[in-house]
Amino acid sequence: MVQTKRQLHLNLFLTGMGHHEASWRHPGSETGNNLKLSHYVKFAKKAEEAKFDSLFLADRYAVSRQGAKYGLQGGIEPLTLLSALAAVTENIGLIATVSTSFNEPYNVARRFASLDHISNGRAGWNIITSGTDGEAQNFHFKKIPSHGLRYEKAREFLEVTSKLWDSWEDDAIIADQEAGIFADDQKVHEIHHKGKFFAVRGPLNIPRSPQGRPVLVQAGSSADGIDFAGQYAEVVFTAQQTLEDAQRFYQEIKARATAFGRSPESVKVLPGICPIIGKTEEEAREKEAQLHHYTNTEFSLHQLSNRVGVDLSAYPLDGPLPPLPATDGHQSRTKLIQELALRENLSIKQLLLRLAGGRGHYTIAGTPTQVADLLEKWFENKAADGFNIMPQLMREGLDDFITYVIPILQERGLFRKEYAGTLLREHLGLKRPDTDTINLSAHA
Amino acid sequence: MVQTKRQLHLNLFLTGMGHHEASWRHPGSETGNNLKLSHYVKFAKKAEEAKFDSLFLADRYAVSRQGAKYGLQGGIEPLTLLSALAAVTENIGLIATVSTSFNEPYNVARRFASLDHISNGRAGWNIITSGTDGEAQNFHFKKIPSHGLRYEKAREFLEVTSKLWDSWEDDAIIADQEAGIFADDQKVHEIHHKGKFFAVRGPLNIPRSPQGRPVLVQAGSSADGIDFAGQYAEVVFTAQQTLEDAQRFYQEIKARATAFGRSPESVKVLPGICPIIGKTEEEAREKEAQLHHYTNTEFSLHQLSNRVGVDLSAYPLDGPLPPLPATDGHQSRTKLIQELALRENLSIKQLLLRLAGGRGHYTIAGTPTQVADLLEKWFENKAADGFNIMPQLMREGLDDFITYVIPILQERGLFRKEYAGTLLREHLGLKRPDTDTINLSAHA
Ligand SMILES: Cc1cc2nc3c(=O)[nH]c(=O)nc-3n(C[C@H](O)[C@H](O)[C@H](O)COP(=O)(O)O)c2cc1C
Numbered sequence: 001m002v003q004t005k006r007q008l009h010l011n012l013f014l015t016g017m018g019h020h021e022a023s024w025r026h027p028g029s030e031t032g033n034n035l036k037l038s039h040y041v042k043f044a045k046k047a048e049e050a051k052f053d054s055l056f057l058a059d060r061y062a063v064s065r066q067g068a069k070y071g072l073q074g075g076i077e078p079l080t081l082l083s084a085l086a087a088v089t090e091n092i093g094l095i096a097t098v099s100t101s102f103n104e105p106y107n108v109a110r111r112f113a114s115l116d117h118i119s120n121g122r123a124g125w126n127i128i129t130s131g132t133d134g135e136a137q138n139f140h141f142k143k144i145p146s147h148g149l150r151y152e153k154a155r156e157f158l159e160v161t162s163k164l165w166d167s168w169e170d171d172a173i174i175a176d177q178e179a180g181i182f183a184d185d186q187k188v189h190e191i192h193h194k195g196k197f198f199a200v201r202g203p204l205n206i207p208r209s210p211q212g213r214p215v216l217v218q219a220g221s222s223a224d225g226i227d228f229a230g231q232y233a234e235v236v237f238t239a240q241q242t243l244e245d246a247q248r249f250y251q252e253i254k255a256r257a258t259a260f261g262r263s264p265e266s267v268k269v270l271p272g273i274c275p276i277i278g279k280t281e282e283e284a285r286e287k288e289a290q291l292h293h294y295t296n297t298e299f300s301l302h303q304l305s306n307r308v309g310v311d312l313s314a315y316p317l318d319g320p321l322p323p324l325p326a327t328d329g330h331q332s333r334t335k336l337i338q339e340l341a342l343r344e345n346l347s348i349k350q351l352l353l354r355l356a357g358g359r360g361h362y363t364i365a366g367t368p369t370q371v372a373d374l375l376e377k378w379f380e381n382k383a384a385d386g387f388n389i390m391p392q393l394m395r396e397g398l399d400d401f402i403t404y405v406i407p408i409l410q411e412r413g414l415f416r417k418e419y420a421g422t423l424l425r426e427h428l429g430l431k432r433p434d435t436d437t438i439n440l441s442a443h444a
Numbered sequence: 445m446v447q448t449k450r451q452l453h454l455n456l457f458l459t460g461m462g463h464h465e466a467s468w469r470h471p472g473s474e475t476g477n478n479l480k481l482s483h484y485v486k487f488a489k490k491a492e493e494a495k496f497d498s499l500f501l502a503d504r505y506a507v508s509r510q511g512a513k514y515g516l517q518g519g520i521e522p523l524t525l526l527s528a529l530a531a532v533t534e535n536i537g538l539i540a541t542v543s544t545s546f547n548e549p550y551n552v553a554r555r556f557a558s559l560d561h562i563s564n565g566r567a568g569w570n571i572i573t574s575g576t577d578g579e580a581q582n583f584h585f586k587k588i589p590s591h592g593l594r595y596e597k598a599r600e601f602l603e604v605t606s607k608l609w610d611s612w613e614d615d616a617i618i619a620d621q622e623a624g625i626f627a628d629d630q631k632v633h634e635i636h637h638k639g640k641f642f643a644v645r646g647p648l649n650i651p652r653s654p655q656g657r658p659v660l661v662q663a664g665s666s667a668d669g670i671d672f673a674g675q676y677a678e679v680v681f682t683a684q685q686t687l688e689d690a691q692r693f694y695q696e697i698k699a700r701a702t703a704f705g706r707s708p709e710s711v712k713v714l715p716g717i718c719p720i721i722g723k724t725e726e727e728a729r730e731k732e733a734q735l736h737h738y739t740n741t742e743f744s745l746h747q748l749s750n751r752v753g754v755d756l757s758a759y760p761l762d763g764p765l766p767p768l769p770a771t772d773g774h775q776s777r778t779k780l781i782q783e784l785a786l787r788e789n790l791s792i793k794q795l796l797l798r799l800a801g802g803r804g805h806y807t808i809a810g811t812p813t814q815v816a817d818l819l820e821k822w823f824e825n826k827a828a829d830g831f832n833i834m835p836q837l838m839r840e841g842l843d844d845f846i847t848y849v850i851p852i853l854q855e856r857g858l859f860r861k862e863y864a865g866t867l868l869r870e871h872l873g874l875k876r877p878d879t880d881t882i883n884l885s886a887h888a
Pocket residue numbers: 057058059060097127128129130131219220221222223224225226237238239272329330331332333388
């Protein structure tokens with residue numbers, strides 16, 4: 001198959017009912033199925049049939065009682081759900097979010113290696129450091145550790161997991177039944193890691209997986225986050241509100257990767273897009289208004305307060321967003337929200353609706369052609385290597401995107417009609433990493 | 445359906461190639477498929493068709509280089525594999541091993557709740573504390589923490605996970621789309637746990653699961669282990685070498701449960717049985733000899749040394765087992781091995797073969813009727829509520845057990861022909877636990 005044109009990548013950001021915060025209240029949403037496997041199997045199979053590169057599940061390590069009251073809260077743990085979906089899909093990539101702040105690297109390395117084995121090479125890891133006190137308090141902390149400390153720990157975490165994934169060389173397994181030799185023990189390495197946060201002996205208790213290492217995905221857009229992405233990330237998720245900001249971010253990530261001695265193609269930048277699709281722009285806007293109608297101001301305010309780390313209930317709804325102090329939480333999202341409110345001169349109340357559809361990701365209510373045009377424009381103008389598709393209403397929105405938008409992208413020669421390989425790395429055009437035995441050879 | 449007879453329970457202890465340590469060298473074993481999902485799907489479907497109560501996966505948090513050389517080492521992480529199997533089975537229970545020594549209770553509680561949701565109520569947790577330095581060294585310890593400390597931590601771990609599983613009451617979810625109320629926040633509880641080992645605020649980030657809590661399984665047979673089982677376990681796995689020992693253990697577990705205010709029926713005791721089945725006893729013995737022929741003395745000795753915590757390579761193979769010091773590792777298994785060697789007057793070399801088929805579990809090479817007779821005898825004489833079936837050769841052994849032994853048990857009215865319910869709890873005749881809100885009500 002000769003491909004003349006650079007191809008864009010599509011990830012489906014999977015949720016129960018949709019990315020609009022009120023999606024669960026929409027009459028078309030099967031809210032009662034939120035914890036049923038069959039509900040997700042349906043979406044996964046549709047996305048695979050449509051040739052998406054991958055499915056992605058986000059994660060939070062806490063829910064609040066107020067969150068549970070007004071929002072669809074509490075979901076299936078990502079690696080559990082994606083492991084189940086691995087059994088009923090064949091090609092689509094499976095990207096799970098796991099935090100480096102509340103887990104042990106040995107366990108995480110092996111769970112991703114396990115998912116990569118059972119899926120025949122389709123695992124990806126969205127690496128997060130988590131950003132709220134509510135999560136930290138489920139793991140013996142009083143407050144979330146500082147932003148800098150979390151990223152320092154994340155870097156060491158990745159150093160450990162990388163060594164563990166490489167601790168069995170690709171050709172370590174001999175499996176000679178006659179001779180009774182299962183592995184060449186010269187190719188199975190202890191790693192003897194001793195660092196500031198972790199001490200891990202190794203080897204990993206599972207041989208190297210089909211992709212060598214899972215695809216490393218990252219979504220922090222602060223200075224620390226971009227630095228981390230430059231060193232490790234192969235896919236970067238990001239929320240961007242304007243073409244110019246997206247271009248700037250794209251440049252920055254590629255430059256940072258280059259500075260770490262990597263090629264710019266070795267990291268793919270995927271901004272989030274939250275579409276609502278109508279036959280006409282007007283129909284799309286009506287759908288959007290209907291979803292907005294279901295929002296609950298108290299809940300939206302609670303969510304936004306959590307997101308920016310400031311209790312906004314003390315401020316008048318019709319007034320402007322107050323200046324937000326520097327946060328130890330999710331820095332880049334706080335900055336984006338502040339800039340958006342300023343640029344569009346929004347009251348708090350207007351801002352709540354502006355964020356309802358995608359929490360700061362780019363929202364678009366329009367016709368299939370308008371959506372396709374937007375994607376093409378960002379893709380062709382160095383703002384994106386592809387997109388993180390976030391349907392505001394999961395069922396209808398995914399169907400609409402698959403039925404009406406993907407065929408346009410295919411006609412324009414921008415998106416695959418068939419999977420060319422079987423590994424997630426192959427869908428994304430990423431190299432399979434060699435084992436890095438430099439650190440290991442001392443401990444044969 | 446009127447059941448006149450007490451029914452026995454069968455769990456399939458799933459492995460890649462078999463419980464005999466040399467099973468992977470047998471020409472009938474597809475050793476290359478050890479990390480392939482399809483390999484396990486086959487076994488899971490067969491076991492479900494045969495109406496086993498459950499599948500079970502063991503776990504270790506380390507492999508040694510020597511282990512990797514001679515043995516089939518390194519496998520898929522249990523919760524990952526069982527999550528995948530949940531997607532392709534409907535009735536069979538799914539019991540995963542997870543250690544309380546190297547994990548966070550919040551993560552473990554939610555992963556089991558997740559598995560219970562996606563399997564519609566089939567999750568079980570085999571609770572272990574882990575017993576080797578090699579494992580501890582993958583989690584920043586130099587040595588494994590002491591036996592007593594591990595069980596103390598395990599008890600607090602279970603206290604935390606139990607509170608978390610109960611933190612959403614069964615009827616907390618309202619999901620009123622019209623009114624915009626997802627949950628009754630008076631029925632979603634923070635747990636505010638603060639103990640010696642853990643501080644966890646809660647609530648869990650997933651609503652209560654179909655079984656309320658996963659079925660709690662446990663396999664420690666030391667004094668600490670039995671005490672823990674009496675308090676928490678609903679299923680107890682155990683290795684027993686004689687009917688008399690099994691009866692004594694059975695009595696002890698039931699008495700311990702009673703002492704904790706539980707009914708004797710609320711805990712099921714399942715000794716392990718490692719069968720090799722032949723048309724005649726002679727044929728079975730030949731099969732056993734063939735498997736023994738594939739063992740490697742160096743490897744067997746390495747395994748046994750690890751198990752008992754003493755390097756046995758310094759002792760003559762034809763001599764007796766030296767006295768074994770008290771261990772901080774797996775106490776009950778060490779005791780069993782010592783008693784077995786003494787009772788049967790075995791040299792180290794003979795002991796290695798005696799343990800090769802099942803690491804101390806009861807091995808039997810015989811006809812289908814002989815195997816069925818054994819099970820019936822133990823079952824009818826207060827030594828067992830059922831069995832942990834551990835085929836020495838996975839593929840052939842499971843097929844033989846299903847084809848020849850299960851029909852005999854069914855004819856004798858001892859084993860189900862159809863599943864009566866859908867929850868693992870229903871297969872096992874265990875009650876669904878109510879939420880224990882006594883601890884929680886203070887923190888509405
Ligand atoms: C598409 C996307 C998905 C994300 N998923 C998660 C997530 O699942 N859990 C989480 O805590 N943060 C998630 N984040 C937030 C980032 O990881 C967040 O920016 C980071 O935790 C804080 O990094 P920063 O301060 O470098 O921006 C996501 C962000 C984006 C753009």
